[in-house]
Amino acid sequence: xxxxxxxxxxxxxxxxxxxxxxxxxxxxxxxxxxxxxxxxxxxxxxxxxxxxxxxxxxxxxxxxxxxxxxxxxxxxxxxxxxxxxxxxxxxxxxxxxxxxxxxxxxxxxxxxxxxxxxxxxxxxxxxxxxxxxxxxxxxxxxxxxxxxxxxxxxxxxxxxxxxxxxxxxxxxxxxxxxxxxxxxxxxxxxxxxxxxxxxxxxxxxxxxxxxxxxxxxxxxxxxxxxxxxxxxxxxxxxxxxxxxxxxxxxxxxxxxxxxxxxxxxxxxxxxxxxxxxxxxxxxxxxxxxxxxxxxxxxxxxxxxxxxxxxxxxxxxxxxxxxxxxxxxxxxxxxxxxxxxxxxxxxxxxxxxxxxxxxxxxxxxxxxxxxxxxxxxxxxxxxxxxxxxxxxxxxxxxxxxxxxxxxxxxxxxxxxxxxxxxxxxxxxxxxxxxxxxxxxxxxxxxxxxxxxxxxx
Amino acid sequence: xxxxxxxxxxxxxxxxxxxxxxxxxxxxxxxxxxxxxxxxxxxxxxxxxxxxxxxxxxxxxxxxxxxxxxxxxxxxxxxxxxxxxxxxxxxxxxxxxxxxxxxxxxxxxxxxxxxxxxxx
Numbered sequence: 057x058x059x060x061x062x063x064x065x066x067x068x069x070x071x072x073x074x075x076x077x078x079x080x081x082x083x084x085x086x087x088x089x090x091x092x093x094x095x096x097x098x099x100x101x102x103x104x105x106x107x108x109x110x111x112x113x114x115x116x117x118x119x120x121x122x123x124x125x126x127x128x129x130x131x132x133x134x135x136x137x138x139x140x141x142x143x144x145x146x147x148x149x150x151x152x153x154x155x156x157x158x159x160x161x162x163x164x165x166x167x168x169x170x171x172x173x174x175x176x177x178x179x180x181x182x183x184x185x186x187x188x189x190x191x192x193x194x195x196x197x198x199x200x201x202x203x204x205x206x207x208x209x210x211x212x213x214x215x216x217x218x219x220x221x222x223x224x225x226x227x228x229x230x231x232x233x234x235x236x237x238x239x240x241x242x243x244x245x246x247x248x249x250x251x252x253x254x255x256x257x258x259x260x261x262x263x264x265x266x267x268x269x270x271x272x273x274x275x276x277x278x279x280x281x282x283x284x285x286x287x288x289x290x291x292x293x294x295x296x297x298x299x300x301x302x303x304x305x306x307x308x309x310x311x312x313x314x315x316x317x318x319x320x321x322x323x324x325x326x327x328x329x330x331x332x333x334x335x336x337x338x339x340x341x342x343x344x345x346x347x348x349x350x351x352x353x354x355x356x357x358x359x360x361x362x363x364x365x366x367x368x369x370x371x372x373x374x375x376x377x378x379x380x381x382x383x384x385x386x387x388x389x390x391x392x393x394x395x396x397x398x399x400x401x402x403x404x405x406x407x408x409x410x411x412x413x414x415x416x417x418x419x420x421x422x423x424x425x426x427x428x429x430x431x432x433x434x435x436x437x438x439x440x441x442x443x444x445x446x447x448x449x450x451x452x453x454x455x456x457x458x459x460x461x462x463x464x465x466x467x468x469x470x471x472x473x474x475x476x477x478x479x480x481x482x483x484x485x486x487x488x489x490x491x492x493x494x495x496x497x498x499x500x501x502x503x504x505x506x507x508x509x510x511x
Numbered sequence: 512x513x514x515x516x517x518x519x520x521x522x523x524x525x526x527x528x529x530x531x532x533x534x535x536x537x538x539x540x541x542x543x544x545x546x547x548x549x550x551x552x553x554x555x556x557x558x559x560x561x562x563x564x565x566x567x568x569x570x571x572x573x574x575x576x577x578x579x580x581x582x583x584x585x586x587x588x589x590x591x592x593x594x595x596x597x598x599x600x601x602x603x604x605x606x607x608x609x610x611x612x613x614x615x616x617x618x619x620x621x622x623x624x625x626x627x628x629x630x631x
């Protein structure tokens with residue numbers, strides 16, 4: 057036993073930006089929490105946010121759900137002393153922090169301190185650092201004209217500083233998802249960032265928690281094999297952490313389950329080499345983790361010395377404009393559905409040739425047969441009752457992408473018998489810009505967390 | 512000996528990282544981890560995912576949790592933001608893994624035939 061036996065309780069409000077709303081309020085009311093943490097990002101979040109801003113200049117530079125998520129809980133969180141950590145700041149955590157202060161004012165909350173943690177955005181700087189893309193080896197600078205976003209995955213240090221400065225709410229730009237948990241743990245338990253075993257422990261806890269209900273029965277059920285109770289009301293996870301023990305659990309009365317199996321699935325989720333899970337603050341060895349069911353919906357996480365010193369670089373994601381994508385679907389059912397779908401595919405191929413479609417990629421799938429596992433799908437044994445022919449293509453120019461719709465729409469009168477159409481009423485609805493994501497490694501010293509506390 | 516689907520002894524989850532996908536394979540019972548190690552080989556997995564995996568397939572082991580982790584490189588046709596694949600983030604790829612045939616003893620009771628309380 058260590059001298060410091062302090063217990064920290066962290067709840068997970070969301071696993072991504074469009075996750076359910078109910079768990080946050082329930083966790084504040086009944087969770088007896090010290091912290092409520094929101095992850096609101098995926099890999100594509102920042103580039104998608106930049107594109108939305110380019111197309112509609114009045115789009116907020118932070119998570120559009122920020123207000124809807126925090127308004128119902130901000131007052132009770134402050135009253136109960138639950139501090140909120142969220143990466144909903146996206147492109148402008150300071151603007152998000154100002155928005156939260158506005159909410160506080162309208163809700164009559166006094167003395168709320170809100171910290172904005174920035175420093176992740178690289179913008180144009182990314183081209184002037186002599187960097188290369190990990191995936192292609194090409195110089196980042198060669199893509200200068202087409203870059204729409206560039207941001208580093210920051211570590212937890214900015215969050216720790218914001219908490220030291222007394223923030224009730226901490227809003228960050230891009231940080232590694234697990235850091236919204238590692239930050240408060242390091243702050244509360246006094247972990248040094250040089251202590252790589254402690255950092256690994258915090259990252260592993262954060263990794264288990266960051267995807268919301270995925271560790272508490274969400275995304276797990278497989279009827280007859282893995283049954284999950286009351287999935288419609290699945291409870292988000294709670295981590296109880298002290299220097300001596302780590303437990304994952306959830307609120308009583310919620311659906312889902314916390315079991316060794318749910319924890320194992322989440323431990324390896326989106327992981328490459330589990331022996332070297334690269335994080336901004338540490339390299340964590342996930343093979344040194346095991347689980348022990350300690351009660352109903354309570355799993356103890358056993359973490360051996362699992363850390364190795366962090367790398368000298370931080371991963372940055374760079375979003376690059378890569379033309380346009382178009383997608384349409386036509387529907388068939390009943391006798392001969394497959395044959396009619398195949399004939400339609402042949403017609404479209406010939407039409408694309410006639411109209412000199414200049415596509416860099418073209419895919420046609422029979423949804424229901426090979427749409428999901430693509431060329432790895434087994435051959436069908438019987439003719440299907442329904443087939444959806446899906447056509448997707450990529451082009452450099454929007455007018456080329458528009459050719460798809462111009463060929464699919466006329467099928468309503470010149471196609472094969474019984475051709476149905478996926479509802480498409482607004483023009484260009486199925487054409488969208490493509491933003492390719494590339495990664496590059498930025499020297500760590502170039503990025504410093506910028507913490508500003510507003511009140 | 513009899514041949515059953517991997518689904519009867521293991522569960523799986525897939526996720527994305529750029530243009531790569533990972534598929535974990537986790538034994539329901541720790542005792543079956545050996546079967547996974549011996550039979551869920553890179554070669555066996557290649558037979559399933561080879562037609563869509565442009566890069567290599569790598570296997571990692573996590574014995575403390577009775578699991579293997581497969582990384583399929585260049586399987587997402589460019590990655591989530593630019594892929595033409597219908598399942599753009601590869602979240603549904605794990606189900607293919609569960610079709611893999613594995614050989615067990617004749618006495619082995621498959622999961623779908625166990626009672627609820629035995630499955631927990």
